[in-house]
Amino acid sequence: MTKNRKRPSDVEAEANGNHTTVNLNPAQLIARLDQAASARRITALKQKAAALHQTINEDDRRDELFNANGDGVRLRRDVLAAELEQVLQARTMERARYYLKRLARGVADQQTSAINDINLRRWKEYDEVITDSLWVEPRRDTTGAHTADYWGNFIPQIPRQLMLRYTKRFDWVLDCFLGSGTTLIECRRLGRNGVGVELNAEVARQTRRRVRRESNPHHIHTEVVTGDARRVGLRRALDRLKVEQVQMVILHPPYHDIIAFSDRDDDLSAARSTEEFLRMFGEVVDNATPLLEAGRYLAVVIGDKYERGEWQPLGFRCMEEVLKRDYRLKSIVVKNFDETRAKRDQKQLWRYRALAGGFYVFKHEYVLLFQKR
Numbered sequence: 001m002t003k004n005r006k007r008p009s010d011v012e013a014e015a016n017g018n019h020t021t022v023n024l025n026p027a028q029l030i031a032r033l034d035q036a037a038s039a040r041r042i043t044a045l046k047q048k049a050a051a052l053h054q055t056i057n058e059d060d061r062r063d064e065l066f067n068a069n070g071d072g073v074r075l076r077r078d079v080l081a082a083e084l085e086q087v088l089q090a091r092t093m094e095r096a097r098y099y100l101k102r103l104a105r106g107v108a109d110q111q112t113s114a115i116n117d118i119n120l121r122r123w124k125e126y127d128e129v130i131t132d133s134l135w136v137e138p139r140r141d142t143t144g145a146h147t148a149d150y151w152g153n154f155i156p157q158i159p160r161q162l163m164l165r166y167t168k169r170f171d172w173v174l175d176c177f178l179g180s181g182t183t184l185i186e187c188r189r190l191g192r193n194g195v196g197v198e199l200n201a202e203v204a205r206q207t208r209r210r211v212r213r214e215s216n217p218h219h220i221h222t223e224v225v226t227g228d229a230r231r232v233g234l235r236r237a238l239d240r241l242k243v244e245q246v247q248m249v250i251l252h253p254p255y256h257d258i259i260a261f262s263d264r265d266d267d268l269s270a271a272r273s274t275e276e277f278l279r280m281f282g283e284v285v286d287n288a289t290p291l292l293e294a295g296r297y298l299a300v301v302i303g304d305k306y307e308r309g310e311w312q313p314l315g316f317r318c319m320e321e322v323l324k325r326d327y328r329l330k331s332i333v334v335k336n337f338d339e340t341r342a343k344r345d346q347k348q349l350w351r352y353r354a355l356a357g358g359f360y361v362f363k364h365e366y367v368l369l370f371q372k373r
Contacts, residue, residue, distance in 0.1 A: 191218030
């Protein structure tokens with residue numbers, strides 16, 4: 001495990017998205033919930049719950065409920081209000097008390113897993129986290145240091161979702177096809193440490209500068225390693241950082257030769273055949289796997305391709321390569337996209353080509369989730 005791991009806050013700020021949160025004194029909040037639950041009549045119970053609802057809604061900072069003294073619990077205001085409204089709408093004393101006690105447990109206790117900081121006692125507050133297997137994002141995030149000017153980079157929402165679901169604060173994430181640095185930028189935003197590998201030295205230099213432009217409020221470490229992800233000494237890089245293992249690996253390889261990044265022999269996009277591409281991809285997996293903590297997750301973001309008029313299931317071929325190693329398949333997500341740089345201004349042309357050629361225009365890619373045994 002990584003040394004000097006810090007403990008996350010009670011409710012992860014990143015899970016709240018753009019919602020308003022309120023920082024409350026947990027002891028005071030639990031006491032008021034208990035007082036309401038101990039009422040002998042449902043009318044009295046609802047009066048106490050309504051008073052608490054009004055206090056939170058009006059945000060009266062003179063009330064000691066808001067006097068957290070740095071030890072408060074940060075809750076989504078809209079979710080908290082909805083839970084109190086559920087109490088007010090209860091028709092029986094038994095049901096109203098159940099809602100109050102459930103809310104008190106959610107404030108007093110955390111129920112998190114070994115792989116993320118999602119508090120299942122407050123699961124309704126995490127509506128940013130996608131749990132469906134179809135991801136539809138109308139547009140890419142271009143805020144902060146993110147850029148769309150690098151061919152073939154994935155949208156920032158993909159590594160963001162992966163890290164929210166499969167890492168904890170201050171975990172280490174390894175991206176073996178770093179490119180423009182999307183994963184490391186999201187690491188800075190979410191408080192995850194990150195190491196990225198980039199083959200092209202000039203791209204690596206630009207990426208270091210780009211990642212540094214993103215603010216680093218959690219004071220985490222991001223490292224860009226230049227080299228061939230199949231061969232580069234990742235163990236040496238982690239030893240230098242005093243890190244024993246990483247908690248997540250993200251692989252977003254070239255989709256074989258769809259975009260030719262270079263003509264170098266060590267570039268997967270220059271592989272002379274699909275079989276050679278898969279062999280090289282497997283070597284990247286082999287280089288990264290010893291560094292991944294057992295039980296943690298490897299994600300592959302990949303799409304399919306056409307070759308001489310025939311669909312090549314590149315995503316599933318890559319899935320088979322990973323499954324040859326010590327992994328089990330956890331999930332397959334289909335990521336929908338409406339536009340790419342290549343197709344943005346040529347929608348009608350691609351529609352004509354599809355009609356003429358008897359094929360369908362690609363509008364999806366895969367996010368393949370594997371758990372290391």
